[in-house]
Amino acid sequence: MTRRARRIGLPLLAATLLFSTPLAAQVATRPAIFPAPTDVALGTGTLTLGRTVSLVAAPGTDPATVALVERILKKGGVTTITPARRATRNPAQVQIVLGTTDAASVRDALAGTTPDTNAEGYTLTVAPLANTITLAGHDADGLFHAVQTLRQLVPHTTLPALTIRDHPAMPVRGTIEGFYGTPWTMAERERHLDFLATVKANTYVYSPKDDPFARARWRDPYPAATLTQLRALAVAAKRNHVDFVYAISPGPSVCFSAPADAQALDAKFDALRGIGVHRFYVALDDIEYKKWNCDADQATYGASGAAAAGKAQALLLNAVQASLTRRDPQAPPLIMVPTEYYDAKETPYKAALREYLDPKVVVQWTGTDVVPPAISIPDAKTATKAFGRKTLLWDNYPVNDYAQTTGRLLLAPYARREAGLSGELTGILSNPMNQEAPSRIAVTGVAAFAWNDRNYDPDLTQVFAARELAGGDPRATDALLTFFDTQHIAPTFGSQPWQEQAPRLHALLNHVRDTLANGDADARRAALADLVRAADDLAAAPDTIRAAVSDPTFAAQSRPWLDATALWGRALRQTAAGLTAASEASPAAAGYFATAGDLATQAATIQSIPGATRFDGPIKIADGVLDAFIAEAPKMVAPTSTR
Incomplete structure (x- = not known):
């Protein structure tokens, strides 16, 4: 078997064999x-x-x-x-x-x-x-x-x-642009809508935290130019059979009991309806809900607190839902995200929301935590009980707007969501990264899981996502999978990630460690040859990706990660050369290891694109795996005698 056949990967190899065999023998x-x-x-x-x-x-x-x-x-x-x-x-x-x-x-x-x-x-x-x-x-x-x-x-x-x-297992499948930091451009949103169509997703929620007319200045009408841009997005969504959902975030300043504020919500939705938007969303996340924004709420609902906030929110949302139905009897139900959007523990707030909120209103929920490491069927059942209806999952993956994601693209496949969740959820919306094109890798998995959770395979779906981005090119697909592995870690708000870093590379490096420690001479040579091939693949992957990906915005938005990967690949190549030289008792080993250290230092200083994400910082590539191996390598083989 040729080297290319070995590296092509089983799914790609199977497809190559199937469609290249002569017809008579097929x-x-x-x-x-x-x-x-x-x-x-x-x-x-x-x-x-x-x-x-x-x-x-x-x-x-x-x-x-x-x-x-x-x-x-x-x-x-x-x-x-x-x-x-x-x-x-x-x-x-x-x-x-x-x-x-x-x-x-x-x-x-x-x-x-x-x-x-x-x-x-x-x-x-x-x-x-x-x-x-x-x-x-x-x-x-x-x-x-x-x-x-x-x-x-x-x-x-x-x-x-x-x-x-x-047919789909879940009625709602797609993304919510709900992250902090630099929002997507209108062009990126339109490309994203085109992408959603290809994975049979059907929903996009426009909810950028940095749109002032949806949050800080929610009462103010949109400028005509912005409405024109939003109209173009609504047209693109319709062309792609995607529901364009407009979300407004009045929570920081709304007076729940004020008729004027209810009218302001109606006016904003009327303006959006006039440009072709027909589904709406009220976001009440990330606000202070235990104090009122106006004296009228104190007079209407009494002392501020979680239970009072739940009731006040529910009654305002009920009024919005009734208004939407009056204006358009065929309109889909209103969606909301509550202030207590994570976990499903019974609280006074959730009890009030459950008691007062119109059952037609759809409630979003982020799972067992803000960034949940896993979601099970019992978790979803508990949420159904807590909110009084099946919830729409807001999954905070692959969003990278929190400190633990600094320097990272999150490219691991969508995983650790239990098959059968379609029985307890109305759907899943992924909260993507500030980088639209790289977000598609994980979102492909979200859409595939929501379509058919019982037959979802994260690894096969990851290969599909790479092949789609590569335009079907096998070499570029391999390069992308190599790159994805360096960004496999999936952090949480805590100290422990819910997906490990670089599992494929980690397994290879551990094999080299073990073989150098326990293998015979032939096994050591074979393991070091594998290490050389892996280093070559890692060093070459960025140029292959830049040259071959079907959407150049992926390479542009991943630029510092690709730059750092190339350097880390060269550092690993020098490390492999050092281990080979040391195994042959060559004094050149020390020079190779020193060069590897210099390259690793250069790679570790590469910074993220300023302002592209909420937290700028040094780029991380297979951290804890690749850097540890390169630092440890000079000690794996006894130093060569200088006498």
């Missing part, structure tokens, strides 16, 4: 689809797309969805797409039929296959004998999700016969 295997579909059944045979296809769109199909199918096919090598009004029973070329299942042409194309009937569900069939691919959505959203699955299948050009029935 055995169809189940394709890797992310998020994992609810049900996939393989049939017999394969279908090759070819250069020309006919496209049958059922009447009423969204033209934007049809256009997306055409772009996917052309990117997959189809050169001629012929529109057709109806499907042909035995077409000479591949035909693609798409629409919702209430269309006769779609039902006929399914040929007796029972379609998925869940909200946002879809059925996708590849029928070689009929030379037909059918995309059948239970609704328009489901059809759009079917197209995203087609996007993953088409690059292979030869598709196995199969039937996919699929």
